[in-house]
Amino acid sequence: MKSDTMLNPLYAGLRYSINEVVKGGNILLVRKRKERREKYLSFDREVAYRGSLPSDNTNVLLTDQDIIMKLIIGIGGVTNGGKTTLTNKLMQALPNCCVIHQDDFFKKPDQIEVGEDGFRQWDVITSLDMEAMVNTIKGWQENPVKFARSHGVSVTPKAEEQEPDNAIHILIVEGFLLYNYQHILDVYDQRYYIAIPKEECKRRRSTRTYTVPDPPGLFEGHVWPMYLKHRKEMENNCNGIEYLDGLKSKEEIYNQVYESIHNNLLNRFIGKISTQYV
Numbered sequence: 001m002k003s004d005t006m007l008n009p010l011y012a013g014l015r016y017s018i019n020e021v022v023k024g025g026n027i028l029l030v031r032k033r034k035e036r037r038e039k040y041l042s043f044d045r046e047v048a049y050r051g052s053l054p055s056d057n058t059n060v061l062l063t064d065q066d067i068i069m070k071l072i073i074g075i076g077g078v079t080n081g082g083k084t085t086l087t088n089k090l091m092q093a094l095p096n097c098c099v100i101h102q103d104d105f106f107k108k109p110d111q112i113e114v115g116e117d118g119f120r121q122w123d124v125i126t127s128l129d130m131e132a133m134v135n136t137i138k139g140w141q142e143n144p145v146k147f148a149r150s151h152g153v154s155v156t157p158k159a160e161e162q163e164p165d166n167a168i169h170i171l172i173v174e175g176f177l178l179y180n181y182q183h184i185l186d187v188y189d190q191r192y193y194i195a196i197p198k199e200e201c202k203r204r205r206s207t208r209t210y211t212v213p214d215p216p217g218l219f220e221g222h223v224w225p226m227y228l229k230h231r232k233e234m235e236n237n238c239n240g241i242e243y244l245d246g247l248k249s250k251e252e253i254y255n256q257v258y259e260s261i262h263n264n265l266l267n268r269f270i271g272k273i274s275t276q277y278v
């Protein structure tokens, strides 16, 4: 096997004609020659196949059972950093991609504590029903296909099971306090964090209306101080975060993350193979 060989897990589910086979243990590396649609750009049409070797060197059908990967991506960051914008773009590009928004787990306004400063304390972890959020993530982990269907995400229909989209299931978890909840730090395969400076954050936030609108002074008195506190905690307790500059254009941020997800998938996949390729 060439060391620079590219493996694309997104291409499982296709029927591959073999023109190069490398055998090792029960691993077969298959290179597909024929061009297919360019949905996932810039990767060689190569996949790895785990299973019994075919008797002839003509066709191998890769199925979900051969290669199934689940990937959980965290898109964290400061309020109005651009998390939802990025998430929506990724959702359109990634196969079988579901999303969980942390904001959907805010407790009801009358359950949000009022602090000594007189503000409702929205920007703390106890304002969220994190247990419910964790259970929702677990629901996806147990059965991503069922989860996708029940959340209105289209999964490749039975008739098209030979399409690549079946091979991989991706969950994006998006929110402002993702990496401050110890119980689920490990759940993320990739952790992104978007940050923007205070003045830009204040400007963007002033254009927004939440279900409960910000009272005067909330940003300076509560939102920003809590952001600084949580960010420090996160930096002390959570490793492996990829920081994103939220001042870059939407397109630039998207391209950076998309590429990074793809690279991660490739590395994980190659890792999986090489551990068995002895």
Ligand SMILES: Nc1ncnc2c1ncn2[C@@H]1O[C@H](COP(=O)(O)OP(=O)(O)OP(=O)(O)O)[C@@H](O)[C@H]1O
Residues within 6 Å of the ligand: 077, 078, 079, 080, 081, 082, 083, 084, 085, 086, 176, 204, 207, 246, 247, 248, 249, 250, 251, 253
């Ligand atoms: N890269 C960017 N450059 C300039 N403006 C952006 C960028 N990304 C997002 N915005 C704008 O900033 C605002 C907030 O974006 P978005 O809703 O995606 O942020 P968010 O992090 O999900 O916010 P929150 O979680 O606080 O609701 C929107 O008006 C959006 O159009």
Ligand SMILES: NC(=O)c1ccc[n+]([C@@H]2O[C@H](CO)[C@@H](O)[C@H]2O)c1
Residues within 6 Å of the ligand: 079, 103, 106, 122, 123, 176, 210, 211, 212, 213, 223
């Ligand atoms: N979504 C809501 O119900 C809500 C209500 C009040 C305030 N917020 C703000 O949302 C941000 C996270 O996205 C936090 O900064 C909250 O202040 C949300």
